[in-house]
Amino acid sequence: MSRISITDTSLRDGSHSVSHQYTSSDVEKVVAALDDAGIDIIEVTHGDGLGGSSLTYGYSVENELDLVSTAVKVAKKAKIAVLLVPGIGTLELLKEAHKRGASVVRVATHITEADVSEEYIKAAKQMGMFVVGFLMMAHMADIDKLVEQARIMESYGADVIYATDSAGALLPDDVYARVAALKNALRVPVGHHAHDNLGCAIANSLAAAKAGATYLDGSLGGMGAGAGNAGTEMLVAALKKSGYEIGADLFKTMDAAEKVLLPLVVEKGKQMPLHDSNSLIMGYAGVYSSFMLHARKAAERFGIDVRNVLIEVGKRKAVGGQEDWIIQVAYDLAKATGKAI
Known part of the structure; x- marks a missing residue:
């Protein structure tokens, strides 16, 4: 070998x-x-x-x-x-x-x-x-x-x-x-x-x-x-x-x-990485790993489930450097569900 x-x-x-x-x-x-x-x-x-x-x-x-x-x-x-x-x-x-x-x-x-x-x-x-x-x-x-x-x-x-x-x-x-x-x-x-x-x-x-x-x-x-x-x-x-x-x-x-x-x-008051539903969805949806923080913030801002944001980002084939796009994705999802924006 x-x-x-x-x-x-x-x-x-x-x-x-x-x-x-x-x-x-x-x-x-x-x-x-x-x-x-x-x-x-x-x-x-x-x-x-x-x-x-x-x-x-x-x-x-x-x-x-x-x-x-x-x-x-x-x-x-x-x-x-x-x-x-x-x-x-x-x-x-x-x-x-x-x-x-x-x-x-x-x-x-x-x-x-x-x-x-x-x-x-x-x-x-x-x-x-x-x-x-x-x-x-x-x-x-x-x-x-x-x-x-x-x-x-x-x-x-x-x-x-x-x-x-x-x-x-x-x-x-x-x-x-x-x-x-x-x-x-x-x-x-x-x-x-x-x-x-x-x-x-x-x-x-x-x-x-x-x-x-x-x-x-x-x-x-x-x-x-x-x-x-x-x-x-x-x-x-x-x-x-x-x-x-x-x-x-x-x-x-x-x-x-x-x-x-x-x-x-x-x-530093931090913790080691966890295998949770959010990280699982990232892998399942094929989403860039560093999108997690941005997706979480966007989901909280528009009152939607972060997992739906990550799945939609994956469908749109977002790549590294397009983190700002996540805000638009979350906005679109919130609007589609009739949430007040």
């Missing part, structure tokens, strides 16, 4: 779970624990990537670039990664992140919009960064379209291509088919990022590994938007028990989750 590299995204996707309130002190503690545990790559930015701190996505308590600097300073072995979503992040922010020591960038686009990644992937390669092509909402396109878009990112110079289950909508067979198709079509390695809305994140990660993925994501305690991600400690345990070669130490990864991250979450 090929060695599998693990990216921990507690300090990026997990930022959604703490309303983007990580401090430099938090980052120092979490990175030190993950680095000591042997995690290969640690992702650090606002939950929506570089430039995400805003009224639309929620403000960070500290400048995310300062968090990147702290992570780089602490990590002895792990590479520090940033996420960049074209239209939210900019080349200027990417250059500054690289200047501060980030050596990996994950350039994320909607599954049908790989072409918008070109300038970012090429610029990152010119800087000498390791580049991941991150195709989000992989359930929203058929396999042929996924392969087509992956080849576009590969042609720009991406070092790895991910099939990203942003909404937690895929089942193990779906993941296996997508990863296997990418593995057969590409020259570069393939990765998978799972969300747990349908309770399948670990099973989906194992299916991805079986299909040939050599890059997998997790977050401590499953931190992340919606129902969260594959728990890094659970992913490490499952991969080890399945016989895959990984660099992470199971006990140290478990301790990083329970003794380091969890106390920080409790200290």
Whole structure:
């Protein structure tokens, strides 16, 4: 079996779970624990990537670039990664992140919009960064379209291509088919990022590994938007028990989750992701994970059930960056039911 590299995204996707309130002190503690545990790559930015701190996505308590600097300073072995979503992040922010020591960038686009990644992937390669092509909402396109878009990112110079289950909508067979198709079509390695809305994140990660993925994501305690991600400690345990070669130490990864991250979450008055009816509906409807907060606010504003909002958003095939549209969806639903607006 090929060695599998693990990216921990507690300090990026997990930022959604703490309303983007990580401090430099938090980052120092979490990175030190993950680095000591042997995690290969640690992702650090606002939950929506570089430039995400805003009224639309929620403000960070500290400048995310300062968090990147702290992570780089602490990590002895792990590479520090940033996420960049074209239209939210900019080349200027990417250059500054690289200047501060980030050596990996994950350039994320909607599954049908790989072409918008070109300038970012090429610029990152010119800087000498390791580049991941991150195709989000992989359930929203058929396999042929996924392969087509992956080849576009590969042609720009991406070092790895991910099939990203942003909404937690895929089942193990779906993941296996997508990863296997990418593995057969590409020259570069393939990765998978799972969300747990349908309770399948670990099973989906194992299916991805079986299909040939050599890059997998997790977050401590499953931190992340919606129902969260594959728990890094659970992913490490499952991969080890399945016989895959990984660099992470199971006990140290478990301790990083329970003794380091969890106390920080409790200290902030937050809680770990829950499998509730709202996150379940997100996965069932195939809705982008970060839509939860926006959908909940919109549902409360117009006095309607958040589950109906999420289902309707899924039907309209809303994608990342269209969070403002959720207000219109909720308005339309309220008006259709005759509610006073």
